[in-house]
Amino acid sequence: MLEDFEKYLSKYVELTPEEFSTLSSLVEIRNYDKRLRLIDIGEEEQYLNFIVKGLVRKYFYKGRNEIITQIAKEGDVINSSVSFLSGAPSTYVVETIEPTTFISVSKHSIDKLYTLDTKWQRAGRLITTDLLMQKEYWELDRLKYTTKERFVRFLTTNGDLFQRVPQKYLASYLNIQPETFSRLKHFLRKKFAETNI
Amino acid sequence: MQQPIDINVYADFLFQFIQKFGKISREEFNQLIPYFQMRYYDKKTVMLQKGEVENYLSVVVKGLVRKFIRVRGNEITLQLATEGHMIQSEVSFHTRTPSDVILETLEPVALISMDYEGVQEALKKIPVAEQLGRLIVTYMFIKKDSRYYSQLKNSTRERFLEYMSMHPHMLQRVPQKILASYLNIKPETFSRLKHLVRPVKEK
Numbered sequence: 001m002l003e004d005f006e007k008y009l010s011k012y013v014e015l016t017p018e019e020f021s022t023l024s025s026l027v028e029i030r031n032y033d034k035r036l037r038l039i040d041i042g043e044e045e046q047y048l049n050f051i052v053k054g055l056v057r058k059y060f061y062k063g064r065n066e067i068i069t070q071i072a073k074e075g076d077v078i079n080s081s082v083s084f085l086s087g088a089p090s091t092y093v094v095e096t097i098e099p100t101t102f103i104s105v106s107k108h109s110i111d112k113l114y115t116l117d118t119k120w121q122r123a124g125r126l127i128t129t130d131l132l133m134q135k136e137y138w139e140l141d142r143l144k145y146t147t148k149e150r151f152v153r154f155l156t157t158n159g160d161l162f163q164r165v166p167q168k169y170l171a172s173y174l175n176i177q178p179e180t181f182s183r184l185k186h187f188l189r190k191k192f193a194e195t196n197i
Numbered sequence: 198m199q200q201p202i203d204i205n206v207y208a209d210f211l212f213q214f215i216q217k218f219g220k221i222s223r224e225e226f227n228q229l230i231p232y233f234q235m236r237y238y239d240k241k242t243v244m245l246q247k248g249e250v251e252n253y254l255s256v257v258v259k260g261l262v263r264k265f266i267r268v269r270g271n272e273i274t275l276q277l278a279t280e281g282h283m284i285q286s287e288v289s290f291h292t293r294t295p296s297d298v299i300l301e302t303l304e305p306v307a308l309i310s311m312d313y314e315g316v317q318e319a320l321k322k323i324p325v326a327e328q329l330g331r332l333i334v335t336y337m338f339i340k341k342d343s344r345y346y347s348q349l350k351n352s353t354r355e356r357f358l359e360y361m362s363m364h365p366h367m368l369q370r371v372p373q374k375i376l377a378s379y380l381n382i383k384p385e386t387f388s389r390l391k392h393l394v395r396p397v398k399e400k
Contacts, residue, residue: 060346060349060350062349062350067349067350069345069349081338081342082338082339082342082343085335085338085339086339091346114328118324118327118328121327121328121331122320122327122331124331125327125330125331125334128331128334128335128338129291129334131338132287132291132334132337132338132341133287133288133291133292135338135341135342135345136287136288136341137288138345139275139341139345140266140288140297140298143266143268143273144266144268144297
Protein backbone atom coordinates (compact mmCIF):
# COMPACT_ATOMS: atom_id res chain seq x y z
CA MET A 1 0.00 0.00 0.00
CA LEU A 2 2.82 2.36 0.88
CA GLU A 3 4.61 1.65 -2.42
CA ASP A 4 2.10 3.76 -4.34
CA PHE A 5 2.75 6.65 -2.01
CA GLU A 6 6.51 6.20 -2.35
CA LYS A 7 6.16 6.23 -6.12
CA TYR A 8 4.11 9.41 -5.93
CA LEU A 9 6.75 11.14 -3.81
CA SER A 10 9.60 10.00 -6.03
CA LYS A 11 8.23 12.32 -8.72
CA TYR A 12 9.37 15.18 -6.48
CA VAL A 13 12.31 14.01 -4.34
CA GLU A 14 14.56 11.02 -4.08
CA LEU A 15 14.12 9.49 -0.65
CA THR A 16 16.53 7.09 1.03
CA PRO A 17 14.97 3.98 2.63
CA GLU A 18 15.61 5.60 6.04
CA GLU A 19 13.84 8.78 5.04
CA PHE A 20 10.89 6.85 3.70
CA SER A 21 10.63 4.85 6.88
CA THR A 22 10.63 8.08 8.92
CA LEU A 23 7.73 9.22 6.77
CA SER A 24 5.96 5.86 7.04
CA SER A 25 6.03 6.06 10.81
CA LEU A 26 4.17 9.38 10.60
CA VAL A 27 1.38 8.51 8.15
CA GLU A 28 -2.10 7.20 9.00
CA ILE A 29 -4.13 4.76 6.93
CA ARG A 30 -7.72 5.94 6.88
CA ASN A 31 -10.70 4.07 5.43
CA TYR A 32 -13.97 5.74 4.53
CA ASP A 33 -17.19 4.24 3.24
CA LYS A 34 -18.81 5.83 0.19
CA ARG A 35 -20.51 9.21 0.46
CA LEU A 36 -18.77 10.22 3.68
CA ARG A 37 -17.29 13.62 4.40
CA LEU A 38 -13.63 13.90 5.35
CA ILE A 39 -14.04 17.55 6.11
CA ASP A 40 -17.02 19.87 6.28
CA ILE A 41 -17.44 23.61 5.81
CA GLY A 42 -16.13 25.54 8.82
CA GLU A 43 -13.71 22.85 9.97
CA GLU A 44 -9.96 23.28 9.85
CA GLU A 45 -8.19 20.85 7.52
CA GLN A 46 -5.60 18.76 9.35
CA TYR A 47 -4.61 16.26 6.65
CA LEU A 48 -3.07 15.86 3.26
CA ASN A 49 -4.62 12.70 1.77
CA PHE A 50 -3.15 10.40 -0.83
CA ILE A 51 -5.70 8.06 -2.41
CA VAL A 52 -4.67 4.39 -2.47
CA LYS A 53 -8.06 3.13 -3.66
CA GLY A 54 -11.31 4.91 -4.31
CA LEU A 55 -12.82 8.10 -5.61
CA VAL A 56 -13.33 11.46 -3.92
CA ARG A 57 -14.76 14.84 -4.81
CA LYS A 58 -14.32 18.34 -3.48
CA TYR A 59 -17.04 20.98 -3.71
CA PHE A 60 -18.54 24.11 -2.24
CA TYR A 61 -22.11 25.36 -2.09
CA LYS A 62 -23.45 28.13 -4.24
CA GLY A 63 -26.88 28.53 -2.71
CA ARG A 64 -28.12 24.94 -2.76
CA ASN A 65 -25.97 23.88 -5.69
CA GLU A 66 -22.83 21.89 -5.21
CA ILE A 67 -19.98 23.25 -7.35
CA ILE A 68 -17.37 20.52 -7.83
CA THR A 69 -13.79 21.76 -8.21
CA GLN A 70 -11.88 18.47 -8.00
CA ILE A 71 -12.46 14.78 -8.64
CA ALA A 72 -9.58 12.62 -7.36
CA LYS A 73 -8.80 8.95 -7.87
CA GLU A 74 -6.00 6.47 -7.10
CA GLY A 75 -2.62 8.19 -7.09
CA ASP A 76 -4.04 11.69 -6.57
CA VAL A 77 -3.88 13.86 -3.46
CA ILE A 78 -6.89 15.72 -2.13
CA ASN A 79 -7.74 17.89 0.85
CA SER A 80 -9.27 21.26 1.61
CA SER A 81 -6.01 22.80 0.49
CA VAL A 82 -6.45 26.46 1.41
CA SER A 83 -7.62 25.57 4.89
CA PHE A 84 -4.70 23.16 5.22
CA LEU A 85 -2.14 25.71 4.05
CA SER A 86 -3.56 28.80 5.74
CA GLY A 87 -5.28 27.43 8.84
CA ALA A 88 -8.53 29.20 7.88
CA PRO A 89 -11.88 27.35 8.27
CA SER A 90 -12.67 25.24 5.21
CA THR A 91 -15.04 26.69 2.61
CA TYR A 92 -15.10 23.31 0.85
CA VAL A 93 -16.46 19.84 1.55
CA VAL A 94 -14.30 16.82 0.71
CA GLU A 95 -16.47 13.71 0.31
CA THR A 96 -15.96 10.15 -0.90
CA ILE A 97 -17.86 8.91 -3.96
CA GLU A 98 -16.71 5.28 -3.58
CA PRO A 99 -15.36 3.52 -0.48
CA THR A 100 -11.85 4.95 -0.20
CA THR A 101 -8.53 4.15 1.45
CA PHE A 102 -6.23 7.08 2.16
CA ILE A 103 -2.66 7.46 3.27
CA SER A 104 -2.96 10.66 5.28
CA VAL A 105 -0.23 12.87 6.64
CA SER A 106 -1.23 15.34 9.33
CA LYS A 107 -0.19 18.96 9.36
CA HIS A 108 1.60 18.26 12.62
CA SER A 109 3.68 15.50 11.00
CA ILE A 110 4.52 17.61 7.97
CA ASP A 111 5.67 20.49 10.16
CA LYS A 112 7.85 17.99 12.00
CA LEU A 113 9.37 16.75 8.72
CA TYR A 114 10.12 20.32 7.67
CA THR A 115 12.39 20.75 10.69
CA LEU A 116 14.31 17.52 9.95
CA ASP A 117 15.79 18.18 6.52
CA THR A 118 15.65 20.70 3.65
CA LYS A 119 14.64 17.79 1.43
CA TRP A 120 11.17 17.81 3.00
CA GLN A 121 10.91 21.55 2.40
CA ARG A 122 11.78 20.80 -1.20
CA ALA A 123 9.11 18.10 -1.46
CA GLY A 124 6.60 20.54 0.04
CA ARG A 125 7.58 23.25 -2.42
CA LEU A 126 7.38 20.97 -5.46
CA ILE A 127 4.07 19.38 -4.47
CA THR A 128 2.53 22.80 -3.79
CA THR A 129 3.89 24.07 -7.13
CA ASP A 130 2.23 21.12 -8.83
CA LEU A 131 -1.08 21.90 -7.13
CA LEU A 132 -0.72 25.50 -8.28
CA MET A 133 -0.07 24.32 -11.85
CA GLN A 134 -3.20 22.14 -11.76
CA LYS A 135 -5.19 25.17 -10.67
CA GLU A 136 -3.72 27.28 -13.47
CA TYR A 137 -4.45 24.62 -16.09
CA TRP A 138 -7.98 24.26 -14.77
CA GLU A 139 -8.58 27.99 -15.23
CA LEU A 140 -6.85 28.25 -18.61
CA ASP A 141 -8.72 25.20 -19.95
CA ARG A 142 -12.04 26.72 -18.97
CA LEU A 143 -11.16 29.88 -20.89
CA LYS A 144 -9.39 28.37 -23.88
CA TYR A 145 -11.73 25.58 -24.80
CA THR A 146 -15.39 25.50 -25.73
CA THR A 147 -17.83 23.31 -23.81
CA LYS A 148 -17.54 20.59 -26.43
CA GLU A 149 -13.73 20.74 -26.44
CA ARG A 150 -13.62 20.51 -22.63
CA PHE A 151 -15.87 17.49 -22.76
CA VAL A 152 -13.77 15.72 -25.41
CA ARG A 153 -10.47 16.55 -23.67
CA PHE A 154 -11.72 15.15 -20.40
CA LEU A 155 -13.08 12.05 -22.10
CA THR A 156 -9.77 11.33 -23.84
CA THR A 157 -7.58 11.86 -20.76
CA ASN A 158 -9.91 10.48 -18.06
CA GLY A 159 -11.98 7.89 -19.91
CA ASP A 160 -12.13 5.62 -16.86
CA LEU A 161 -13.82 8.30 -14.76
CA PHE A 162 -16.74 8.39 -17.19
CA GLN A 163 -17.70 4.94 -15.98
CA ARG A 164 -17.12 5.65 -12.30
CA VAL A 165 -18.38 9.17 -11.67
CA PRO A 166 -22.11 10.05 -11.68
CA GLN A 167 -22.89 12.20 -14.69
CA LYS A 168 -24.19 15.16 -12.69
CA TYR A 169 -20.86 15.34 -10.83
CA LEU A 170 -18.89 15.35 -14.07
CA ALA A 171 -21.16 18.02 -15.53
CA SER A 172 -20.61 20.22 -12.47
CA TYR A 173 -16.86 19.66 -12.53
CA LEU A 174 -16.62 20.53 -16.23
CA ASN A 175 -19.02 23.46 -15.82
CA ILE A 176 -21.39 22.02 -18.42
CA GLN A 177 -25.19 22.08 -18.07
CA PRO A 178 -26.46 18.53 -17.36
CA GLU A 179 -28.68 18.63 -20.51
CA THR A 180 -25.75 19.75 -22.66
CA PHE A 181 -23.66 16.99 -21.11
CA SER A 182 -26.18 14.33 -22.15
CA ARG A 183 -26.39 15.78 -25.63
CA LEU A 184 -22.60 15.72 -26.04
CA LYS A 185 -22.44 12.15 -24.80
CA HIS A 186 -24.95 10.94 -27.38
CA PHE A 187 -23.35 13.01 -30.12
CA LEU A 188 -19.96 11.46 -29.45
CA ARG A 189 -21.28 7.95 -29.14
CA LYS A 190 -22.83 8.31 -32.58
CA LYS A 191 -19.68 9.83 -34.01
CA PHE A 192 -17.58 7.07 -32.47
CA ALA A 193 -19.84 4.41 -33.98
CA GLU A 194 -19.58 6.04 -37.41
CA THR A 195 -15.80 6.22 -37.45
CA ASN A 196 -15.10 2.74 -36.11
CA ILE A 197 -16.95 0.43 -38.40
CA MET B 198 13.19 55.63 -19.64
CA GLN B 199 14.83 55.59 -16.18
CA GLN B 200 18.42 54.60 -15.64
CA PRO B 201 18.77 51.19 -14.05
CA ILE B 202 19.10 51.71 -10.32
CA ASP B 203 21.15 49.47 -8.08
CA ILE B 204 19.02 46.77 -6.50
CA ASN B 205 20.23 47.94 -3.08
CA VAL B 206 18.10 51.07 -3.37
CA TYR B 207 15.11 48.77 -3.06
CA ALA B 208 16.61 46.41 -0.50
CA ASP B 209 14.28 47.55 2.30
CA PHE B 210 11.22 47.21 0.08
CA LEU B 211 12.29 43.71 -0.90
CA PHE B 212 13.10 42.72 2.68
CA GLN B 213 9.63 43.83 3.81
CA PHE B 214 8.07 41.99 0.88
CA ILE B 215 9.81 38.74 1.74
CA GLN B 216 8.84 38.98 5.42
CA LYS B 217 5.23 38.50 4.31
CA PHE B 218 6.05 34.89 3.50
CA GLY B 219 8.42 33.86 6.24
CA LYS B 220 10.63 35.44 8.84
CA ILE B 221 14.17 35.52 7.57
CA SER B 222 17.13 37.37 9.07
CA ARG B 223 18.81 40.31 7.40
CA GLU B 224 21.89 38.11 6.98
CA GLU B 225 19.96 35.42 5.14
CA PHE B 226 18.34 38.12 3.06
CA ASN B 227 21.72 39.60 2.12
CA GLN B 228 22.73 36.23 0.66
CA LEU B 229 19.75 36.43 -1.69
CA ILE B 230 20.39 39.99 -2.91
CA PRO B 231 22.91 39.11 -5.66
CA TYR B 232 20.29 36.93 -7.36
CA PHE B 233 17.87 39.82 -7.91
CA GLN B 234 17.87 42.37 -10.70
CA MET B 235 15.88 45.47 -11.60
CA ARG B 236 13.86 45.56 -14.82
CA TYR B 237 12.08 48.54 -16.35
CA TYR B 238 9.37 48.82 -18.98
CA ASP B 239 7.56 51.72 -20.58
CA LYS B 240 3.79 51.79 -20.48
CA LYS B 241 1.83 49.73 -23.01
CA THR B 242 4.77 47.39 -23.53
CA VAL B 243 4.51 43.65 -23.90
CA MET B 244 6.83 42.05 -21.32
CA LEU B 245 6.03 38.51 -22.32
CA GLN B 246 4.46 37.47 -25.58
CA LYS B 247 2.33 34.38 -26.13
CA GLY B 248 4.63 31.51 -27.14
CA GLU B 249 7.68 32.82 -25.24
CA VAL B 250 9.04 30.97 -22.24
CA GLU B 251 8.80 32.99 -19.03
CA ASN B 252 12.25 33.50 -17.57
CA TYR B 253 11.47 35.63 -14.49
CA LEU B 254 9.68 35.71 -11.19
CA SER B 255 8.92 39.37 -10.53
CA VAL B 256 7.48 41.71 -7.95
CA VAL B 257 6.16 45.12 -8.98
CA VAL B 258 7.97 48.03 -7.29
CA LYS B 259 6.13 50.70 -9.23
CA GLY B 260 3.49 50.65 -11.94
CA LEU B 261 0.86 48.25 -13.21
CA VAL B 262 1.06 45.05 -15.24
CA ARG B 263 -1.83 43.18 -16.81
CA LYS B 264 -1.87 39.46 -17.51
CA PHE B 265 -4.31 38.34 -20.18
CA ILE B 266 -5.13 35.58 -22.64
CA ARG B 267 -6.55 35.90 -26.14
CA VAL B 268 -9.45 33.55 -26.69
CA ARG B 269 -11.48 33.47 -29.91
CA GLY B 270 -10.81 37.14 -30.62
CA ASN B 271 -11.35 38.35 -27.05
CA GLU B 272 -8.83 39.46 -24.47
CA ILE B 273 -9.57 38.02 -21.04
CA THR B 274 -7.71 39.73 -18.19
CA LEU B 275 -6.48 37.31 -15.54
CA GLN B 276 -4.45 39.51 -13.22
CA LEU B 277 -3.80 43.19 -12.52
CA ALA B 278 -0.58 43.54 -10.57
CA THR B 279 0.34 46.75 -8.76
CA GLU B 280 3.00 47.72 -6.21
CA GLY B 281 3.94 44.77 -4.01
CA HIS B 282 2.27 42.12 -6.21
CA MET B 283 4.04 39.27 -7.95
CA ILE B 284 3.53 38.86 -11.69
CA GLN B 285 4.73 36.14 -14.07
CA SER B 286 3.41 33.45 -16.36
CA GLU B 287 3.45 30.77 -13.65
CA VAL B 288 2.86 27.72 -15.81
CA SER B 289 5.46 28.76 -18.38
CA PHE B 290 8.06 29.59 -15.72
CA HIS B 291 7.69 26.35 -13.77
CA THR B 292 7.18 23.97 -16.67
CA ARG B 293 9.55 25.75 -19.13
CA THR B 294 6.91 25.65 -21.86
CA PRO B 295 5.65 28.46 -24.18
CA SER B 296 3.32 30.85 -22.42
CA ASP B 297 -0.42 30.93 -23.15
CA VAL B 298 -0.76 34.25 -21.39
CA ILE B 299 0.57 37.68 -22.32
CA LEU B 300 2.05 40.19 -19.87
CA GLU B 301 1.66 43.84 -20.77
CA THR B 302 2.33 47.05 -18.83
CA LEU B 303 -0.48 49.58 -18.44
CA GLU B 304 1.80 52.14 -16.72
CA PRO B 305 5.59 52.56 -16.71
CA VAL B 306 6.84 49.68 -14.57
CA ALA B 307 9.80 48.91 -12.32
CA LEU B 308 10.22 45.27 -11.29
CA ILE B 309 12.51 43.33 -9.02
CA SER B 310 13.07 39.99 -10.71
CA MET B 311 14.93 36.74 -10.29
CA ASP B 312 15.57 34.69 -13.40
CA TYR B 313 15.08 30.93 -13.69
CA GLU B 314 18.74 30.06 -13.38
CA GLY B 315 19.09 32.37 -10.40
CA VAL B 316 16.17 30.66 -8.68
CA GLN B 317 17.70 27.21 -9.27
CA GLU B 318 21.11 28.32 -8.03
CA ALA B 319 19.70 30.07 -4.95
CA LEU B 320 17.73 26.91 -4.12
CA LYS B 321 20.94 24.90 -4.25
CA LYS B 322 23.25 27.27 -2.44
CA ILE B 323 21.20 29.15 0.14
CA PRO B 324 19.74 27.09 2.98
CA VAL B 325 16.70 29.27 3.61
CA ALA B 326 15.68 29.39 -0.07
CA GLU B 327 13.77 26.09 -0.15
CA GLN B 328 11.56 27.12 2.74
CA LEU B 329 11.06 30.58 1.33
CA GLY B 330 10.21 29.13 -2.08
CA ARG B 331 7.68 26.81 -0.50
CA LEU B 332 6.04 29.65 1.41
CA ILE B 333 5.87 31.86 -1.68
CA VAL B 334 4.26 29.12 -3.76
CA THR B 335 1.85 28.42 -0.89
CA TYR B 336 0.89 32.09 -0.81
CA MET B 337 0.32 32.11 -4.57
CA PHE B 338 -1.80 28.99 -4.35
CA ILE B 339 -4.04 30.53 -1.67
CA LYS B 340 -4.44 33.78 -3.64
CA LYS B 341 -5.32 31.88 -6.80
CA ASP B 342 -7.83 29.67 -5.06
CA SER B 343 -9.61 32.62 -3.47
CA ARG B 344 -9.91 34.32 -6.87
CA TYR B 345 -11.46 31.24 -8.49
CA TYR B 346 -13.68 30.72 -5.49
CA SER B 347 -14.95 34.30 -5.64
CA GLN B 348 -15.51 34.06 -9.42
CA LEU B 349 -17.56 30.90 -9.06
CA LYS B 350 -19.38 31.63 -5.83
CA ASN B 351 -20.19 35.33 -5.81
CA SER B 352 -22.72 37.21 -7.90
CA THR B 353 -21.63 39.89 -10.37
CA ARG B 354 -22.67 42.62 -7.96
CA GLU B 355 -20.82 40.99 -5.04
CA ARG B 356 -17.65 40.59 -7.12
CA PHE B 357 -17.80 44.21 -8.18
CA LEU B 358 -18.36 45.59 -4.67
CA GLU B 359 -15.76 43.34 -3.06
CA TYR B 360 -13.10 44.33 -5.58
CA MET B 361 -13.88 48.04 -5.51
CA SER B 362 -13.81 48.19 -1.73
CA MET B 363 -10.42 46.45 -1.62
CA HIS B 364 -8.93 48.29 -4.60
CA PRO B 365 -10.65 51.69 -4.73
CA HIS B 366 -7.95 53.33 -6.88
CA MET B 367 -8.09 50.83 -9.71
CA LEU B 368 -11.05 52.57 -11.34
CA GLN B 369 -8.70 55.49 -12.06
CA ARG B 370 -5.72 53.40 -13.07
CA VAL B 371 -7.27 50.78 -15.32
CA PRO B 372 -9.50 51.19 -18.39
CA GLN B 373 -13.04 50.11 -17.59
CA LYS B 374 -13.27 47.36 -20.17
CA ILE B 375 -10.13 45.72 -18.73
CA LEU B 376 -11.50 45.87 -15.18
CA ALA B 377 -14.81 44.46 -16.40
CA SER B 378 -13.00 41.59 -18.11
CA TYR B 379 -10.92 40.88 -14.99
CA LEU B 380 -14.06 40.69 -12.86
CA ASN B 381 -15.86 38.69 -15.56
CA ILE B 382 -18.59 41.31 -15.80
CA LYS B 383 -20.12 42.53 -19.08
CA PRO B 384 -18.99 46.10 -19.91
CA GLU B 385 -22.61 47.37 -19.91
CA THR B 386 -23.25 45.80 -16.51
CA PHE B 387 -20.00 47.26 -15.21
CA SER B 388 -21.10 50.78 -16.24
CA ARG B 389 -24.39 50.27 -14.46
CA LEU B 390 -22.70 49.05 -11.28
CA LYS B 391 -20.34 52.02 -11.16
CA HIS B 392 -22.87 54.26 -9.44
CA LEU B 393 -22.51 52.00 -6.38
CA VAL B 394 -19.06 53.37 -5.62
CA ARG B 395 -18.18 57.00 -5.11
CA PRO B 396 -15.03 58.14 -6.89
CA VAL B 397 -11.95 58.23 -4.69
CA LYS B 398 -10.56 61.72 -4.18
CA GLU B 399 -6.80 61.91 -4.70
CA LYS B 400 -5.01 63.87 -2.00
